Amino acid sequence: MRSVKSSLKGLNIAHMRLLFLLIVIFLQALGLGTVRAQELAPPRLDEEFRKQEKIYRSQGADVPSGYVIGRGLSDYAELLPSGFCDALAKLGSSDRWLDIGAGSGQAILDYYTPEDVAAPGKKCAGAGGKVRAVAMSIEDRRTDTWQQHAARLGDDRIRYLSGKRLRYYSPEEIGKFQIITDVYGGFSYTEDLSVFLETVLSLLDIDGAFYTIVQNVDLEASKDNPTKGYQTELVDAGGRGVKVCSWLKRTTCAKVVCESKSDWDSPSELINIRKVCSDVSVPRMKLLKYEAGNPPGRRFQLEP
């Protein structure tokens, strides 16, 4: 111990700096550089989470224009994979639909609007008013119209859950669903994509399906594979870009179909995941970057 102390005494500041630099280079060579980057990250992430929370809590004129909370069923029909309306139409009165990130729940209200009242082409053809529907949102965006419909139809037909994120619900608490949708909801906003997907699949019945969309990602159909500039970016342990659909397709007990929309203003991946057995396992990812927004900018890294 004394000999270490005395040899350290012999080092001047320049030596100490060099020694520190060598230790950092050595740790980075061992792959611990990312750990160090993550250790430095939390204060910045916390700040971004605070900003995101402000967006969720915004009211009236303070709601950012890009934070759309009232898309109707016709918008869902356009934005979700092609089989969505048919799948919804096939369900019966004992089946259940969960809309994650429902905002004001307009899509569910449209679904329950009697056929003759709806404007032509306003709904999914053939889908209307049968299934029991649950709208979920972090913040409560219920309108007077929602309250009136809910009072008329009863809790058994339409329900609105708010106050917490999807990952804090269990099947024991809210039951299982035959269809789950997410239009610019949790899938686009969550800071933990693996846990989010795992929760979605835990709430789905076998043969049930999840329909979602994510914009500005590396599309399954695209050939070029740049790793920078996407709103939601996935990388492997070596920092190489990974397509969202390739990651999803590694999930066990899930049949994933992706429809790439490369010619949309915001190139988007429309995703349909059918749960085919119960032994679901989603490959883990950790969050590297989160920038608050509508939706936020996110970077995830697949765990080895």
Ligand SMILES: C[S@@+](CC[C@H](N)C(=O)[O-])C[C@H]1O[C@@H](n2cnc3c(N)ncnc32)[C@H](O)[C@@H]1O
């Ligand atoms: C931009 S709004 C979209 C609303 C609606 N789907 C539409 O298209 O009009 C985002 C919604 O996602 C919800 N959300 C975001 N992350 C969520 C999560 N992890 N769990 C549940 N809801 C979430 C927000 O609370 C909000 O209701």
